[in-house]
Amino acid sequence: MVLGRLLETVLRAEGAALRAGLVRLGGDLDAAEDALQEAALRALQRWPVDGIPDRPAAWLNTVARRWLIDRHRRGREQPLSADLAATLTDERPAPAQWLQQQQDQSGAVGDDRLRLLFQVCHPALAAEASMALALKVIGGLSTREIARAFLLSDASAAQRIVRAKQKIRQAAIPFELPTTDVLPARLERVRQVIYLIFNEGYAATEHAELIRPDLCREAIRLASLLRELLPADAEGLGLLALLELTDARRLARVSDAGELLTLEQQDRSLWDRPQIARGEAALQRALQLRRPGPYQLQAAIAALHAEAQRPQDTDWRQILALYRRLLQWQPGPVVELNAAVALGMAEGPAAGLAWLDQLDASGLLEGYHLLPAARAALQARLGQINAARDSYAAALALARQPAEQAFLRARQAELEVGGT
Amino acid sequence: MKYALLIYDDEQTYATMDEAAMREVYAAHEAYGQALTEAGVLRGGSELQPSHTATSLRFANGKPSLHDGPFAETREQLGGFYLIEVDTLDQALAWAEKMPAMHNGTVEVRPLGMSAD
Numbered sequence A: 001m002v003l004g005r006l007l008e009t010v011l012r013a014e015g016a017a018l019r020a021g022l023v024r025l026g027g028d029l030d031a032a033e034d035a036l037q038e039a040a041l042r043a044l045q046r047w048p049v050d051g052i053p054d055r056p057a058a059w060l061n062t063v064a065r066r067w068l069i070d071r072h073r074r075g076r077e078q079p080l081s082a083d084l085a086a087t088l089t090d091e092r093p094a095p096a097q098w099l100q101q102q103q104d105q106s107g108a109v110g111d112d113r114l115r116l117l118f119q120v121c122h123p124a125l126a127a128e129a130s131m132a133l134a135l136k137v138i139g140g141l142s143t144r145e146i147a148r149a150f151l152l153s154d155a156s157a158a159q160r161i162v163r164a165k166q167k168i169r170q171a172a173i174p175f176e177l178p179t180t181d182v183l184p185a186r187l188e189r190v191r192q193v194i195y196l197i198f199n200e201g202y203a204a205t206e207h208a209e210l211i212r213p214d215l216c217r218e219a220i221r222l223a224s225l226l227r228e229l230l231p232a233d234a235e236g237l238g239l240l241a242l243l244e245l246t247d248a249r250r251l252a253r254v255s256d257a258g259e260l261l262t263l264e265q266q267d268r269s270l271w272d273r274p275q276i277a278r279g280e281a282a283l284q285r286a287l288q289l290r291r292p293g294p295y296q297l298q299a300a301i302a303a304l305h306a307e308a309q310r311p312q313d314t315d316w317r318q319i320l321a322l323y324r325r326l327l328q329w330q331p332g333p334v335v336e337l338n339a340a341v342a343l344g345m346a347e348g349p350a351a352g353l354a355w356l357d358q359l360d361a362s363g364l365l366e367g368y369h370l371l372p373a374a375r376a377a378l379q380a381r382l383g384q385i386n387a388a389r390d391s392y393a394a395a396l397a398l399a400r401q402p403a404e405q406a407f408l409r410a411r412q413a414e415l416e417v418g419g420t
Numbered sequence B: 001m002k003y004a005l006l007i008y009d010d011e012q013t014y015a016t017m018d019e020a021a022m023r024e025v026y027a028a029h030e031a032y033g034q035a036l037t038e039a040g041v042l043r044g045g046s047e048l049q050p051s052h053t054a055t056s057l058r059f060a061n062g063k064p065s066l067h068d069g070p071f072a073e074t075r076e077q078l079g080g081f082y083l084i085e086v087d088t089l090d091q092a093l094a095w096a097e098k099m100p101a102m103h104n105g106t107v108e109v110r111p112l113g114m115s116a117d
Helices: A002-026 A029-050 A056-074 A082-089 A097-106 A112-120 A127-138 A143-149 A154-170 A183-207 A215-229 A234-247 A273-288 A294-307 A316-329 A333-347 A349-362 A370-381 A385-398 A402-418 B011-015 B019-038 B089-097
Strands: B002-010 B042-047 B055-060 B063-068 B076-085 B106-111
Touching: A002 A029, A002 A056, A002 A112, A002 A127, A029 A056, A029 A127, A029 A154, A112 A127, A112 A154, A112 A183, A112 A215, A127 A143, A127 A154, A127 A183, A127 A215, A143 A154, A183 A215, A183 A234, A215 A234, A234 A273, A234 A294, A273 A294, A294 A316, A316 A333, A333 A349, A333 A370, A349 A370, A370 A385, A370 A402, A385 A402, B002 B011, B002 B089, B011 B076, B019 B042, B019 B076, B076 B089, B089 B106
Parallel strands: none
Antiparallel strands: B002 B076, B002 B106, B042 B076, B055 B063
């Protein structure tokens, strides 16, 4: 049992590096997976007899490599990849210059984990496929855990993973660092996949599905890996900061009764201070690189919320300014809605309402319950209780999730009690 | 690895094109084919006649019946294809991105079967 636990820990921590190295040798994710599994089985047989090796990961690597090479010699399987030759001659295409510069900082460009990350997050794969595959081959989650995480049957999760691996093999999605021209887009895709994994986990907490594996933590692990591999990617650091800062509030987000709580209502003593500090440190490093972007802006907004000891201490003026900049990067009605709320907090509810009216007139958020909900909150602050009541009713008619509905009903009830 | 670059485009745009514009499209494809050849990756390809010239055999329980027209009547139709041979999908995508005379259509990048190697 203890041995199994140890092995699991080693595979969790080193699995991505082991798989990546094996993909380079064997050319194929499935072969790498088989080899690693074989090595793990061998460990369970040998370690009780021979003792646990000093460097368990290196031991596993040696056994897995030998197994892969043996299988190749037996000639029953696919030939070893051309990568084997490339490893010797190193004639692979030059990575983008920017990536090369990163090498000075981390030595990570030679790291096959980065190639693996780019491969499984390739935009030729659907985002859902990349999410599952990243969790499997980099995060080291089992297919069953992935199934539970995405509320899929084991068979559907397995199929999603198998299909993605097939496409990688059959369409020759490369195990390579992207070239300069496509690098920004590829890097953004990697970040996006990690962000989507986090969101999947974060949304799950709204539905009290406590049995789902902690996708938020997995996403943070992946973002941390990205930081380790590319320490000068400002937006990658921004993403890590955003995830840490958002996750730090997770416990406070839902009441004991399972209701969603606004930032104002949350018990700030439940916010995870060490995690906030980690997020702020990542953001600091990102900002020093002076290459701003949407993840950093969102992280900065989250940091300002985190810094406020009480809701009334929130620096809404700065938050408003950050939302305005975010709008330049990512124009869109949902960001605009948040900006309008921030305006309402910074310059008074009337100003916020005026912006919401504009947004409403644009029709871009038709059917989105948070627009009337935001309007209701501002109307309540202006003392327009009847209007607020109507707006909450409109929001309730649009909200679909029970947690959202419960949240809106609670706000509506407050109106009747506190309405002066 | 061989890939087919399948060009789907709105046939109407070609049907209504004047001769000068048409010449430009052909010249662009000629240059593109030349570039593929110089890179040593071109393995074949062709323009296709408009989809109304197609005849489809639909099989039901092994019996074919003839139909006038393409597999599916959609606005965007397969209008031509290139066969190329490169190492990775990224290289194929890079070529597909340079497809000339594309405005609103789609280039589908499809790996050929293993037997094509």
